[in-house]
Amino acid sequence: MKRYLTLISLTLLAGIATATELPTTPNGISLIKGYASWQIIAPSYRPDKDHLRVVLGNDVAVQAMTRGTRPFPDGAVMAKVAWTVRKHPSFPVAVEPDKFVQVEFMIKDAKKYAATGGWGFARFVGPELKPYGKDAGFVQECFGCHTPVKGNDYVFTHRPAYPE
Numbered sequence: 580m581k582r583y584l585t586l587i588s589l590t591l592l593a594g595i596a597t598a599t600e601l602p603t604t605p606n607g608i609s610l611i612k613g614y615a616s617w618q619i620i621a622p623s624y625r626p627d628k629d630h631l632r633v634v635l636g637n638d639v640a641v642q643a644m645t646r647g648t649r650p651f652p653d654g655a656v657m658a659k660v661a662w663t664v665r666k667h668p669s670f671p672v673a674v675e676p677d678k679f680v681q682v683e684f685m686i687k688d689a690k691k692y693a694a695t696g697g698w699g700f701a702r703f704v705g706p707e708l709k710p711y712g713k714d715a716g717f718v719q720e721c722f723g724c725h726t727p728v729k730g731n732d733y734v735f736t737h738r739p740a741y742p743e
């Protein structure tokens with residue numbers, strides 16, 4: 580019995596250790612593992628920074644994007660991933676993603692994040708996924724720049740045409 584209990588507590592401890600290992604931003608948002616297998620909503624390119632980005636969404640976000648539902652329902656999450664670019668080694672007039680820059684998240688929970696338009700903001704920088712922000716106030720930077728698109732529930736990205 581004792582051995583059995585020890586085994587249970589070890590398993591629990593291992594669980595807690597894994598949970599705390601996830602990088603977490605000062606406003607308490609942890610990296611969402613598995614974002615890389617979400618659906619693509621749209622790519623974007625920022626010429627001044629020379630970054631290629633892709634905006635991905637979980638099922639709730641993708642459905643809201645497809646149907647044009649605004650405001651986004653609770654549970655919608657979008658991720659924006661950015662890479663530097665390089666000339667394609669086999670076809671130099673084309674560019675392709677090179678080094679990972681960062682991943683950002685917007686998590687919809689109208690009550691919890693009421694102060695920032697119902698969105699929880701988080702950014703993880705570099706391959707080591709370092710949480711961004713000295714303190715929880717960093718979200719003002721995100722929210723501030725997203726405010727011009729308040730009319731689209733603070734979301735810049737539009738779903739482009741995907742004829743099929």
Ligand code: HEC
Binds near residue numbers: 632701721734
């Ligand atoms: C200087 C302006 C600016 C700031 C600051 C900013 N964003 Fe954005 N964000 C954008 C733009 C513009 C887009 C549209 C995609 C693109 O052009 O890369 C975007 C897109 C996004 C998206 C995809 C959903 C959408 O709105 O299109 C997420 C997620 C996101 N940003 C998270 C964040 C987080 C988290 C922060 C703060 C750590 C942040 N952003 C700060 C300008 C900004």
